[in-house]
Amino acid sequence: MRIFADKAIPALESNLLRILKHDEFSLTLFSDDQFETLNQDTIDVLLIRSPTKINQNTLTNHKIKFIGSATAGIDHLDTVFLDDLGIKWAHAPGCNAWSVVHYVMSALEVIYQEGLGTVSNGVGIIGYGNIGKRLATTLETLKIPFSIYDPYLLDLKKHSLEKVFNHDVITLHVPLTQKGAYPTFHMIDSNELGVLKNKSLINTSRGGVINEAVISNEHYINLVLDVWESEPTVQEEYFNTVFLYTPHIAGYSLDGKENGTKIITERLGIFLGRSLDTRHFETERKFFNAEEIVAFQREYHASSFPRGFFSAQLNLSNQMQAFKLLHQAGNSLSKIRSKHLPRRDFNNYSISGKNLNELELLSKLTLLPKTSMKEPGC
Secondary structure (H helix, E strand, O other), rough: EEEEEEEOOOHHHHHHHOOOOOOEEEEEEEEEEHHOOOHHHHHOOOEEEOOOOOOOOOOOOOOOEEEEEOOOOOEEEEEEHHHHHEEEEEOOOOOOHHHHHHHHHHHHHHHHOOOOHHHHEEEEEEOOOOOHOOOOOOHHHHHOEEEEOOOOOOOOOOHHHHHHHOOEEEEEEEOOOOOOOOOOOEOOOOOHHHHOOOOOOEEEEOHHHHHHHHOOHHHHEEEEOOOOOOOOOOOHHHOOOOEEEEEOOOOOOOHHHHHHHHHHHHHHHHHHHHOOOOOOHEEEEEEOOOHHHHHHHHHHHHHHHOOOOOHHHHHHHHHHHHHHHHHHOOHHHHHHHHHOOOOOOHHHHHEEEOOOOHHHHHHHHHOOOOOOOOOOOO
C-alpha cells in the first residue's frame, strides 16, 4: 500500500504500525506546497492537513482510495466531489478542541490583566460543539460565569444571542457556513460590531465569520483574531486595529496534532478492516514545580483567575510580536505557523513536588479529559 502524507503530521509511522505491518506499506512524505507536483497515480492513501485543498481541480488522474485529513475542519475538502467519485474520506473532529480552549483562556488572561473585562461578568460562547462544551467545562471549573448560544443545539428561548452579547468577552466557535437557517458567513458584521462596542471578541473559528472589511478603529472593540478571512494572506493594516493577532495557531499544539494523527489512523484501519493495536504513545508532559503551582493558586485567590497558568506555554503577547515581525519579513502564513514552538495543552500539565497545599483547583484543571469527545460541532 502506497501512503503519501503531509510531513507536518506527527508520529505518523508509529501510528500506522498500529494497523499495518512494516512490509505492508510504503510511506512518502511531502510538504503542502508539493502536493500539486505529486504523481497521483502512485498514491493509494493520501493523508493531509488543511493547507492541501482537495477538489476537482486538484485531484486528477488518480488512483486514490482513501483520504484522511488530520484536522478538525473540512473546509479544504470537497466532500460531495469525493463522495461522487467513491473515494472514502475521514477527518478528526474535536482533535484540537482542548488546544483552542487553551488559547481562549490565555486570551482571557491578557484581557483581564489589561482591565478590559471582569471575571465576574463572564464569557459569552457562540457555538456549543466540541470546543464550546470544553470551554464551558473549563470556565465552570474556575467558577467563571458564561452564557452559550447555538441555534442548532440549544433552545433559543433559553439561550439567546442577546444574552451572550451582554458579557465583556464573546468567543466564536462555529463552522463557516453560507447556507441553512443560521449561516455563519459574516455573522459578525457592522451591526454586531456596534453592539459589541468596548467589549472583547475572540475568533478562533474561521476568518469569514467576521466581515473583516468593516473592521476599523471606530468600532472601539478589542479583537482577538487567530483566523483571517483572506488566508493564506493577512492584511497588514489589521496589525493596527486588532488587539491580539496570531497566525492561526490556536489548535496548533502537540496534543491537538497527535490526536489528529491518531484519529485518522483509526479511521484508515476501519476502512481497511484492520484491528487496532491499543498501545498508547505518551508525549512528555509539561511539569510545574511547587513554587510555580503555589504562585498560580495565589493568583487565583487574588483575582479569581490563575494568571500565568495558561500563558506558561502560550504567551499570546509574545506570539503577536513574533507574528508581526515574521510577516513584515515576507514569510508566508504557513511558514510562520511552522515556527510555532511545541506546546502541551493545559490539561496535560503535571504537578511535581510534594506537600503542596490548596491544589484542588489546579488538580481539577489538569484532570479534565485529555481525549476528544465524540460530539458534533467545531
